[in-house]
Amino acid sequence: MKLERVLPFARTLLEQAISPGDIAIDATLGNGHDTLFLARLVGDSGRVYGFDIQDDALLSTKTQLMQHELADRVTLFHSGHENLSSCIPPIHYGKVTGAVFNLGYLPGGDKSIVTRPDTTISAIEQLLDMLAPEGIIVLVIYHGHPEGAVERDYLIRYVKQIDQARANVLLYQFLNQKNHPPFIVAIEKKNDLS
Ligand code: SAM
Numbered sequence: 001m002k003l004e005r006v007l008p009f010a011r012t013l014l015e016q017a018i019s020p021g022d023i024a025i026d027a028t029l030g031n032g033h034d035t036l037f038l039a040r041l042v043g044d045s046g047r048v049y050g051f052d053i054q055d056d057a058l059l060s061t062k063t064q065l066m067q068h069e070l071a072d073r074v075t076l077f078h079s080g081h082e083n084l085s086s087c088i089p090p091i092h093y094g095k096v097t098g099a100v101f102n103l104g105y106l107p108g109g110d111k112s113i114v115t116r117p118d119t120t121i122s123a124i125e126q127l128l129d130m131l132a133p134e135g136i137i138v139l140v141i142y143h144g145h146p147e148g149a150v151e152r153d154y155l156i157r158y159v160k161q162i163d164q165a166r167a168n169v170l171l172y173q174f175l176n177q178k179n180h181p182p183f184i185v186a187i188e189k190k191n192d193l194s
Contacts, residue, residue, distance in 0.1 A: 006182055009172055010100065010138050011037060013186050017136040018042060018098040025088075025099035026050040027081040027123055028115060031107060032061030034100050039070040041098070048074040049088055051081040054113060057106055081123035088130060097135045099127050103151060104142035114147045117154030124158075124187065128167065133191035144180035159185055166190060 004012060018024050020043030026035045029052035038048045052058055058078050065071040077087050081101070088096075101123070103115040120139075127137055143152040159169045167190055173183035 003174075006172065006174070006184055007140070010140050010184055013136055013138050013184075014038065014098045014100060015041060017134070017188075018046075021045040022097040023088075023092045023095050024048050025084070025096055025127065027084070027099055027101040027127075028052060028103065029057045029061040029076065030102060031057070032064035034102055035061050035074060035076075036064050036068060036070065038098070038100070039065065039068075039074050042073060044073060046073060047092075050074060050076045051079055051084065051087070052076075053078070053080050054106060054109065056109055080119055082119040082126075084123050085126040085130070093130050095132055096127065096130045097132050098138070099131070099136070100138045100140070102140045102142075104145065104148050111145065114145070115151060116147070117151045117158075120151065120155065121158050128162075128187070128189060131189040133189055135189050137187040139185040139187075140182050141185060142180075142182045149180075155185065159187065162187065 018041040022042050024038040024042050026038055026048060029035055029050045035048060035050045042048055058076055061076060065074055079087060105111045105114045124137060141152050143149045162169055168188045170186040
C-alpha cells in the first residue's frame with residue numbers, strides 16, 4: 001500500500017463526495033485547476049460556483065474552462081468567498097456536496113495577496129449551512145509563508161471546536177517532510193439523523 005499524497009488525496013475526497021448533477025464550490029479559483037476538476041465531477045447537469053478577489057485568477061480560470069468547453073457549467077464571482085451566501089442562489093442551500101479552499105497566494109502572482117483567517121472562517125461557517133448531509137469542505141493549507149502559518153493556527157483552533165454533532169473534522173498531514181508542505185483539513189457535515 002502507498003500512502004496517498006496530499007494534493008491527490010484532496011481530489012479523492014472531492015471525487016467521493018460529488019456526483020453528476022451536484023452543486024460544488026471552488027472558494028479560491030487561482031489558476032483554475034480545481035475549478036476544472038469540479039466542473040468535470042458535476043457533469044453537464046450540475047453547477048460549480050467559483051470565487052476569487054483577483055482579476056488574473058478569474059481570467060486564467062475562464063481561459064481554462066473555455067479551452068476545455070466547460071464554461072457553461074460554472075459561475076464565477078469576482079468576490080471574496082466571505083460573500084458566499086449572498087452569491088449562491090438560495091435554491092441550492094442544503095445541496096452543496098463539495099467545496100475546496102486552496103489557501104495561500106496565487107502561484108506565479110502577487111505573493112502579498114493571500115487568504116486570511118477571518119474571511120476563510122466566515123466562508124466555512126456559511127458553507128456549513130449550505131452543505132448537503134455528508135457534503136465535504138476540503139481545506140488545503142499552505143503554511144510555508146508567514147501569513148500562512150498564522151492562518152494555519154487560527155484554522156486549527158477553529159475546526160477543533162466545531163461541534164462533533166455538526167461535522168466530522170479530519171487532519172491529513174505527513175509529519176516528517178521538509179519545507180512545510182501543505183496539509184489537508186476536511187470537514188464533513190453530519191447527517192441530521194446520525
Ligand atoms: N485552487 C487554485 C488553483 O487550482 O490554481 C489555487 C488557489 S491560490 C493558492 C489562492 C487564491 O485565493 C488566490 O488566487 C487568491 O487571489 C485567492 N484569494 C485570496 N483571498 C480570497 C478571498 N477572500 N476569497 C476568494 N479568493 C481569495
